[in-house]
Amino acid sequence: MRFGYTIIYVPDVRATLAHYQRAFGLAERFFHESGTYAELETGATVLAFAAEDLAELHGFALRPNRPADLAAGVEIAFISADPDHDYARALSNGATALSPPKDMPWGQRVSYVRDMNGCIVEICSEIKG
Amino acid sequence: MPARYCELPDSMIPDAGIEAIWHSRSDRAGTYRVLPDGRCDLILRYAFDAPFKIEAVLSGPTSQFYDLDLLPGMAFVGARFKPGHAPRFLGMSLAQLPPEGLRGPALIQALPWLQALTAPATSPERLLTRFGAHLAERAQATPPPPQKILAIAAAFHVSAGRMALEDLARVHRVSSRQLTRNWRHLTGFAPKTYCMILQFQRALRLITKSGLSPAAAAYEAGYADQPHMTRAFHRFGGFSPARPMPVTLVTMRS
Numbered sequence: 376m377r378f379g380y381t382i383i384y385v386p387d388v389r390a391t392l393a394h395y396q397r398a399f400g401l402a403e404r405f406f407h408e409s410g411t412y413a414e415l416e417t418g419a420t421v422l423a424f425a426a427e428d429l430a431e432l433h434g435f436a437l438r439p440n441r442p443a444d445l446a447a448g449v450e451i452a453f454i455s456a457d458p459d460h461d462y463a464r465a466l467s468n469g470a471t472a473l474s475p476p477k478d479m480p481w482g483q484r485v486s487y488v489r490d491m492n493g494c495i496v497e498i499c500s501e502i503k504g
Numbered sequence: 505m506p507a508r509y510c511e512l513p514d515s516m517i518p519d520a521g522i523e524a525i526w527h528s529r530s531d532r533a534g535t536y537r538v539l540p541d542g543r544c545d546l547i548l549r550y551a552f553d554a555p556f557k558i559e560a561v562l563s564g565p566t567s568q569f570y571d572l573d574l575l576p577g578m579a580f581v582g583a584r585f586k587p588g589h590a591p592r593f594l595g596m597s598l599a600q601l602p603p604e605g606l607r608g609p610a611l612i613q614a615l616p617w618l619q620a621l622t623a624p625a626t627s628p629e630r631l632l633t634r635f636g637a638h639l640a641e642r643a644q645a646t647p648p649p650p651q652k653i654l655a656i657a658a659a660f661h662v663s664a665g666r667m668a669l670e671d672l673a674r675v676h677r678v679s680s681r682q683l684t685r686n687w688r689h690l691t692g693f694a695p696k697t698y699c700m701i702l703q704f705q706r707a708l709r710l711i712t713k714s715g716l717s718p719a720a721a722a723y724e725a726g727y728a729d730q731p732h733m734t735r736a737f738h739r740f741g742g743f744s745p746a747r748p749m750p751v752t753l754v755t756m757r758s
Contacts, residue, residue: 436663438663439655
């Protein structure tokens with residue numbers, strides 16, 4: 376098997392897509408006209424958004440992603456050439472600060488935000504190998 | 505099953521606030537078990553061969569199952585509203601609707617705009633078309649519910665009744681009291697009862713559609729244990745999880 380998708384269930388796919396384009400500088404790859412599914416241009420592994428009410432149709436139940444709730448136990452991490460710049464851009468475009476950029480002992484500069492739906496997004500530099 | 509139940513395709517639903525437009529017709533006598541689903545249906549009941557005597561029925565916020573006695577030629581056309589949208593279409597708060605609902609003259613008195621829907625129709629197809637047109641008009645005449653209400657309604661459904669009232673309230677930045685009051689207005693139910701109905705409906709689908717064993721379904725649906733689920737099935741369905749009745753599973757979307 377190969378890892379194909381990370382799909383985040385959100386209340387508003389269109390708004391989340393726009394949010395990720397502005398806050399994290401990503402491009403849209405696909406938007407379904409029904410507004411229930413969209414993909415970002417993220418290379419071989421797709422980051423996608425699905426309407427949370429699809430869960431019911433598929434037979435599973437989820438804790439809905441809400442900014443005022445405890446965050447879901449998972450993060451999306453973006454490797455950035457300039458984490459400080461990209462962290463600031465995220466905050467200016469609807470993301471909420473969680474942890475400003477810090478240098479980690481293993482040689483990585485790491486920051487965390489919560490996206491518009493409350494999901495944890497890490498913005499970090501490449502690990503220096 | 506004595507009744508044939510069909511839902512119109514999504515493309516024929518005139519507004520996002522309507523979960524389904526359905527029609528049903530029975531060609532022989534029998535009983536049809538109606539399960540509580542937390543929803544409100546506006547129904548027109550008529551005789552299939554002569555769509556002249558039409559009775560309007562509004563199903564109530566009941567948490568009890570009931571058996572409908574069907575006779576040959578009985579037919580229904582109905583609209584099921586998405587949670588939170590019914591008051592806007594109907595023009596009444598569901599907090600005022602008795603659990604057994606309203607029908608006939610009592611319903612027309614409460615909602616005079618329904619009178620036009622009970623005028624004789626030339627055919628069942630015409631009746632259905634007219635019904636859809638009226639609903640489209642009602643949709644245009646009223647603003648959709650505020651975003652926060654939609655987010656709350658979605659949360660109930662997405663979590664399939666597994667989120668506690670306090671959580672639902674806090675996460676949407678309202679007090680438990682406000683949530684309870686609003687939810688009663690929107691659905692006629694207390695949040696806790698609504699959650700139990702959702703939980704039951706999910707467990708039922710896990711068993712009958714996903715093929716999970718009762719033990720696995722109880723776990724996934726969030727019951728404390730299997731006996732709790734069995735009690736819920738008897739309360740809301742009138743049957744045991746091990747031998748579910750062949751009931752119609754309606755489309756449920758938030």
